[in-house]
Amino acid sequence: MASPLFPLTLSLITGLLLARYINLPLALTLILFFFSLALAWFFYLRHRLKASLALALFAFLFFGSSYYLLKNEAFEANPLRSLNSQEYLDFEGTMEKTPDFYGDRYQVLVKTEKIRFKGQEQKVSGRLQVTFPASAHSPAPEFLAGDKVRFSARLLNDDDFSNFQEPVSLTVMKAHLIHRRAFSKSLLLLDKTGERKFFLPRLFSWLSRKLQQKIEKHFRGTEGQILEEGAFLEALLLGERGRLSEETLRGLQSSGLFHLIAISGAHIAIISYFLFHFLRLFRLQDQLRSFLLIFCLLFYACLVEGRPSVVRAVAMALLYLTARLLWKDTSVLNSLAAAAFFLLLLNPLQLFEAGFILTFMATLTIILFFPRIKKYLPDLPWRLTDLFILSLTAQLGVIPFVALIFNRVTLGSLILNLPAVPLIGLIMAAGWLFFLISFLSSALGSILALAIKEIIQLFFLIAHLFDNFKPLSYRIPSPSPLIMAGYFFFLFLLILPRRFRFQRPLAALSFCLFAFFILFYPFPSSTPELRLTFLDVGQGEATLIEFPGREKMLVDGGGFQDNTFDVGEYVVCPFLWRRKIKKIDYLVLTHAHPDHLNGLKAVARNFSIREFWEAMEPADSKDYSEFISYLGSKTKRIKYFRGKKRVIAGLELEFLHPPANREISAPVSNEDSLVFRLKRGRGLLLMTGDIGRPSEKELLEASSELEAVVLKSPHHGSRSSSSGPFLDKVRPQVIIISAGRGNIYGVPHPEILEEYKKTGAIIFRTDVDGAIELIFREKELRIRTSRTRLDILHPLN
Structure with missing residues (x-):
């Protein structure tokens, strides 16, 4: 067998997956491991090698499950966890x-x-x-x-x-x-x-900091800050991406070139290529050259302080080079399997991290498909054919996982990689030369830094070439495990020995079908019942309303005032994608405060929005202007005030506040919040924004009916809202409070909680229960919570 470690590693990974996603008891997996191992040895002694090998693979599978459970238990048992x-x-x-x-x-x-x-x-x-x-x-x-x-x-x-x-x-x-x-x-x-x-890592830490200081010195802006080109060079060579701007990171992700700054296999391949050809100048023997290359790669892994992506790539390279030293014929696939096996033995929990998955899947599909595709394409100058096939085969392995983990499709990278990869090689070579020269001469270092800035700016230009061509980069819902399994099954069936007639044409057609499902996700998200989900977005609010059928409404998106964390990008959008949602029919902003508005920027950026609803438009708000800039030209903007109504999927939305003649305050006030009631014969939901008692009084005076089964607590349950007369009029059966854990505002206020208890309603809080889902059925309400894991049926009175 040319790659004996590959099936063993595959067995190990299968065992890890079973332990993660199927609740197997440790005792059972250990018994099955020892039983399979004993049977494998028994059949081996009987010279029944095929049966022995099959049982050995099962032994590795159950070893993987046992090992995962033991390591996960040890992790959770650490005193810091408790x-x-x-x-x-x-x-x-x-x-x-x-x-x-x-x-x-x-x-x-x-x-x-x-x-x-x-x-x-x-x-x-x-x-x-x-x-x-x-x-x-x-x-x-x-x-x-x-x-x-x-x-x-x-x-x-x-x-x-x-x-x-x-x-x-x-x-x-x-x-x-x-x-x-x-x-x-x-x-x-x-x-x-x-x-x-x-302490040896201290030496590398010191050296890494010295190299950072060289970049800070020669790539400094007029106000003393590091230039974007310097931050890019620091990310590329030292793995420190923290100083890159959000705009640059987003541009690289959108273009599909982000992998070029995440130090991984491509970087190690470029470094190995330059070092290998540099060492050839000294006419060294192959063995000595390989030893020196191994030493340099180990040194680099230590210099970047053992960053996981570098360790993975270096492990693969080292095992391959070591195998070449020991054996004449070396299997790249076997080296890949050995690297995965070794790393998973060190820590099996890393199997489920995005970087680990993408690194090994990209490398696997390059190994398996590169030589097969190359036979059918002509050789172009400057190795353009090889670059294109490398990009294509890597994409074959990672597209489903990029869609699953990052909800992104970036087809433009197939073309952009052609100029970008050589340019990255040039920047890396110039960067390491810059480090060497800057220690010898500061003046020469400054001159070289100017040249590197120009090359990096050219790379930035390439990364933004397709910014205005949306079909090459877009966001999609997460594909289901069944679709991903079908994709990879038929992909690998293409290269397996033919077992039946029309195997390859059938595999090719089926593969294209599953690839289409992943790339475009043509399945509409629908629900037979009214479903409300109050998301846990910290100190803020975001509510998803799924109407019977396919129409979706998102009310507010959470957010932080200082924008230090993008709740929309990392909390709200991923939740919507997991719900298989591709577009938002109605995006509603109750009022333009950061904890309701800022999360909507990412939603507007990542989803198709049919209509945007608001009441009061703020006079001067940078966050609001940025949000509006993300709304597409096809999005219809509508203002709703008291007295207006709208019918969606047989349910009536009745707008109760603010009045049309209300003058907006500067800055926008809680009392400017859009309030509406959702009803189907009876009141089902009252959305209140952040209104306080003055607006509650207006509602009592202007509206004859406020009763609702579910009340979204006004202003996060603060003391300035939820007056007694207001609660008496609403008569809620369920009250939802959206607040952040341990928030500095002291909401919900203890006095208000006591007032809520007096109503007899069931109280749920996102800071305690996490997200809260409510599904309206004919005579009952199903309520599920995320953190406290409740799942109850509440009869509707």
Whole structure:
């Protein structure tokens, strides 16, 4: 067998998948592992090799399941995982790497040793990722790996946004073996107390920081900030992407060229190519050249402080080079399998991280399909044919996973990679030369930096070539596991030995069909009943209303005032894509406050919007103007005021506030909120925005009917709203409060909670229950919650 490790690795991965998605008990998987292993050995002794091999594969499968369960249990058993304090704790530990800078914040990774709280000290060993806000009043932290530190921080929960799915942050934490995250309000709370002696990572941390300083010096703007070209070079060579602007990152993602700055297989291939040809100049023997190349790759992996993407790519390269040293005939597929097997033995939890999946799937499809496709294409100059096939075959492996994980299709990268990949090679070569020259001569370093800036600007130009051609880059719902299974089954069936007549034509047609399903997702999202979902967006509001049939309405989108976290991009949009939603029929903004508006920017950017509803347009709001700029020209903008009505899917929307003659306040006020009632014979839902008691009084005076089964609590349950007469008039059976966990505003207010209890209504809170889903049936209401995992049927009175 040319690649014996490939089926073993495939078995191991299958076992990991079973353990993750099927709730198998550890005892059962261990019994099956030892039983399969014993049977495999028994048949081997009987010289029944095929049966022995099949049972050995089953043994590896159950080993994978057992190993995953043991590692996951060990991760969850770490003492940092069980700490529940929401107060500031004092930590002591050791820096594991240089702090990462993300423009408005720093992130440090610390191996904790001690925790102090209220005079008590406890030894706690675990890996803690701590975020510190960047501030002009606090100097940048000059820390290196191996520094002993002391700091105060508050532990964060894994499920800050709980919306019926395991948080992505937890998957990433497990993949990187980070046991907990924490936040500290100031860098002044971080002190160095010593340093670890004879700690090799400290040397590489120091060298990496020196190289960063060279970029900061020669790529500095007029106001002292690092230029975008410098931030790009830093990301490309050192893996530090934190200083790239959101605009640049979004442009690279949209163009499909983001993989070129995420140091991975392409970078290691380029580095290996340059080093290999450089070493050939010295007429060294192949073995010595391979040894030197292995040393250089190991050095680079240490220089970027063991970033996972680099470790994966270097592991693949090292295993291949080592195999070439030991054996004359080397299987690239076997080296790939060996790298995956080795890395999964180190940490099986990383199998489910996006970077791991994309790296190995791209490499696998390149290995399997590159030589087959190359036979049918002519050789073009400058290796354009090879570049195109590399791009095409890599896309074959990653398109379904990019659609699943990032909900993105980027067809333009097939063309853009042709000029972009060689340009990246040139930038990398010039960048490493810049590092060398800048240490020898600052003047020469500055001259070379100018040339590198021009080349990077050319790369930026290429990345934006197709910005206005939307069919080459768009967002789609996540494909189902069945569609992905069909895609890969027929893709690999194309290259398997022919077993029946018309195998390849049938496989090709079926593959194209499943590829079409992934690329365009032609399945409309529909529901037979009225379904409401109040999303957990932290301190803000976002509500999805799915009408019977296919029409969807999104009311508000959450958001943070300082825009430090894009709730729309990372919370609201992913939820909509998981619901298989491609377009929003009605996008509603109750009022233009950041905690209702800012999340809608991403929604407008990523979805087709048929109609946009509002009441009061703010006079001067940068966030609002940005949001409006994302709405397409085909989006119909409508203003609704008291007295207007609209019928959707047999349900009537009655608009109750504000009155048409209301003058907008500057800035926009909570009392400007759009209020509407959804009814079908009886009142089903009352959406209230952030109105306070003055508007509640207006509603009582102007409306004869306010009764509703579900009341969306006004102004997050604050003390300034939810008056007694208002609640008496609404007579809700269910009250939904949207608020952030541990918010600084003290909402919902205890007094208001007591008022809600007096109504006899069931109370749900997004800060406690996570997202809340309500499905209206003829005589009952089904209620599900994400964080507290309730699933109840409530009879409608």
